[in-house]
Amino acid sequence: MAEVQSTFNLKLGEIAPEFNLNDGAGNEHTLSKIKGHQGTLVIFACNHCPFVLHLGDAISELAKEIQPQGINTVAINSNDIENYPADSPDKMLEFANEYDWDFPYLYDPTQEVAKSYSAACTPDFYLLDADNKLVYLGQFDESRPNNGKPVNGTDIKAAIHALLSGKSPLDNQLPSSGCNIKWKPGQKPSYF
Numbered sequence: 001m002a003e004v005q006s007t008f009n010l011k012l013g014e015i016a017p018e019f020n021l022n023d024g025a026g027n028e029h030t031l032s033k034i035k036g037h038q039g040t041l042v043i044f045a046c047n048h049c050p051f052v053l054h055l056g057d058a059i060s061e062l063a064k065e066i067q068p069q070g071i072n073t074v075a076i077n078s079n080d081i082e083n084y085p086a087d088s089p090d091k092m093l094e095f096a097n098e099y100d101w102d103f104p105y106l107y108d109p110t111q112e113v114a115k116s117y118s119a120a121c122t123p124d125f126y127l128l129d130a131d132n133k134l135v136y137l138g139q140f141d142e143s144r145p146n147n148g149k150p151v152n153g154t155d156i157k158a159a160i161h162a163l164l165s166g167k168s169p170l171d172n173q174l175p176s177s178g179c180n181i182k183w184k185p186g187q188k189p190s191y192f
Contacts, residue, residue, distance in 0.1 A: 003051075006137055006175035009118030009191050016042065016132045017116035021076065021106035024093035029074070029104045037130060038070030039163050041156075044114060044124040044181065045075045045105070047095040048086040051178030052122050054145045056099035059123070062153055063103050066160055071127075073103040078114035079122075079182040081107075087182070114181055115189045121178040127159050135163050138173040 010016070020030045034040060043059065045052045063073035079087040089107045096105045108114055117126060127136035136159035143149040159170055183189070 003177055004121045004180040005177045006124055006139075007118045007120045007191050008137060008173075008175065010126070010134055010137060012134050012137070012169050014134050016126060016128050016134055017113070019076070019106075019108075019113045019116075021108055021113060022089070023104050023106050024089040024091075024096065026089075029106055031074075031132065034072055034074045034104055035128070035130075035132060036067070036070045036072035039130055039135070039160075040128045040132070041066065041071060041073045041160075042117070042126040042128065043073065043075045044078060044117070044119040044122055046077050046079045046084075046087045046122045046179070046182075047091050048084065049122040049179040050145045054143065055123060055140055055151060056095075056101075058140070058151045058153055060100045060102075062156065063101070067103075069164060071160060071163075075101065075103065075105045076108050076113060076119075077105065078108035078111045078119065080111075080184040080187075082184070084182045111181070111184060111187050118189070118191050119181060120191075121176060121180060123178055124176050125156055127156070127163060129163060135159065135169040136173060139176040144177065
């Protein structure tokens with residue numbers, strides 16, 4: 001597994017790109033329809049990455065915790081499914097079921113959404129405010145597979161608290177890290 005970090009190419013205060021993607025069952029979703037009235041947590045994820053598997057249950061719990069506060073969650077899988085069939089849309093449904101992800105888990109077949117966000121790894125977390133402006137790009141917490149640190153969501157929860165409290169974005173945003181997005185041949189973006 002090639003571990004990479006968030007790129008920070010999408011800057012704080014920028015409006016996040018709109019998308020129109022299908023979930024594993026073929027239902028269409030857009031950012032403007034998914035967004036919460038207080039904000040939206042966008043997560044680039046996949047089904048087989050050990051970094052995502054490590055946080056799968058915690059992501060489910062966080063989404064359930066923040067939804068009543070007006071922040072909706074969406075996950076996007078941009079991996080090349082021809083070379084990584086474990087990330088195919090039918091497997092996404094199984095994954096979401098296993099980890100109780102009751103939020104949209106969408107497939108990015110062209111990988112253009114990942115490129116528009118400058119996503120680099122799975123998981124990669126983007127917290128948007130009510131106007132879809134980026135207020136946080138970074139790690140869930142310090143925990144990684146096999147590093148022994150607890151999965152507690154410290155970083156992402158602090159960013160969510162700041163957003164809900166009307167405070168400025170956190171100054172110290174540490175990058176997420178995980179498996180690299182599996183780009184299709186010839187599709188690897190120039191930000192690498």
